[in-house]
Amino acid sequence: MKTAERQFTTISGVPVEPVYGPGEYRNPEPGDFPYTRGIHRDMYRGKLWTMRQFSGFATPEETNRRYRYLLEQGQTGLSVAFDLPTLMGYDADHALSEGEVGKCGASISSLEDMEILFRGIPLGEVSVSMTINSPAAVIWAMYLAVAEQQGVEWSMLNGTLQNDILKEYIAQKEYIFPPRESMRLVTDTIEFGARNTPKFNPVSISGYHIREAGSTAVQELAFTLRDGMEYVEAALERGLAIDDFAPRLSFFFNAHSDFFEEIAKYRAARKIWAHAMRERYGAKNERSWKLRFHAQTAGCSLTWQQPYNNVVRTALQALSAVLGGAQSLHTNSLDEAYALPSEHAVTIALRTQQVLAYESGVASVADPLGGSYFLERLTLDSESAANEYIGRIDAMGGMIAAIEAGFPQTEIALASYRYQCEVESGQRTIVGVNRFQSDEPPIELLQIDEGAGERQIAKLAALRSRRDNGRVQRSLDALRRAAEATENTMPYLLDAVRAYATLGEICEALRGVFGTYTETSHI
């Protein structure tokens, strides 16, 4: 196409000028409020980002082997992927779990599975992130119980529970209970964490899935930060003091393909959050002001065609996350448009991070792109566009009200359709898909053993006959009573998992009290 006919926009559709010049872009130093340039003055010289590959498949036994492999290869933290039955609060032997056990992650139905998952992994030393939302409080109780068994004090535990239910209603749709009841469970974990696990992040407020669902960069930024504010407001309403829990709120963003737009997004996120925490919520502790985030390269950008190109895409996306000051990073594997990654593919993905960290030199300087006319302009524009969205959601009465009105869902669906039409018309190029096509030999993929489901079901049957079923029932009854009242459910969840009540049994008890949620679909 000739230049005159082409439209120059970011991948999110923001118009881009041919060149940018000097402007009023004076930001405080890295480590200074509002942290646009990063939350640490010495940035990665002080501590490199955590290399944390999201991983889990088949049985906990097989996933445990993958974790030990990744740690041997120099990975510095773990990130657990659970399968769909676990994410939806069903045991492996539930009718709806058929065909899904172990497919998208590790199958966890009871404390026994969790014990196997972390066998030989010292939870006092390795930080663990867990991608679980609706049943997050239950899985966290299992994790805390495994730590007890290992003799690790809860106060020593480092890690993150995703536990971000709002983005489930908005984008990923793995919800069980209605929004307000779910928020109560999230607030229970924030409160419990503030008292018992000072080094653990009870929530990872996630834009990743919002972006994967097709949002623009600004929508990802705005909806995620507004979700964060919703959690803050729920915890304040519970009676917690802002500085007692805010330092442990963490974030999770997508690292998509538009290089500068992404870096601007991270910088704007820190700035907006710092101002909101200090001015909107009156936080006094500077740790409450600092937005810490994990980034994952964009799964939705990976192509099935010419899969080796995905290594290049991922490297560029990872570079944007590092230049944007991420605290932790997952790099996707080249085969993830097809399947969960093979060991070979995940090793290349991890090596990509190691090349960035140890060869490229980008980790030596804080905010190395600070002062770029283009980046500073994009940062300011992202900030104002996101603040406008946040204002609209405030006017609707907050994020839960906006979700109930279908607002973020509809905005995302419109954006994703617009993007797809741009790809379809050729206005947007995807190398190997709508231009530069060629045939490639097939790549070797990870095969999930179809027997994983049967093994999980057999293990569960043995557990149900071995355990003290009277104790299980008593613990579930106590949990129901706590859920019906206003008590924090965490101590009751801990009692139930210690009695080897299963995830499905516990979620069923909670479904009985809270009810379930079905969305009204908008197309």
Add this chain to the structure above:
Amino acid sequence: MKPPIRVLVAKPGLDGHDRGAKVIARALRDAGMEVIYTGLRQTPEMIVNAALQEDVQVIGLSILSGAHNAIVPRVMELLREKQMDDVKVVVGGIVPDQDATALKAQGVAAVFQPGASLEGIVNFIRGATNTAI
């Protein structure tokens, strides 16, 4: 003028990733078809019942979780039981080549893998239902 093609876009299984299903639903509607979207977490029974109630010519199943080998054969079986063999079933999502071949052998009309164009899907459905453009 022929009546518009009626399509049921369905999202079976536990997976909630509905970006593809929604984009397809909108594209088919923009192409002049009547589209009914089931929403999430439909069992094969619910999908076939909806197809019967809505009298559709085409069922589009969106599956990204790897559960297609358990779900799709059950849908095909139910369609045969209810003598709805004339309803065309198309599958979209993350379906490896060998699974796609096996599903087609069971009567699935087409499997659209990642990167499939909207235009290609629309044209296939038009051709499969023998409706002039």
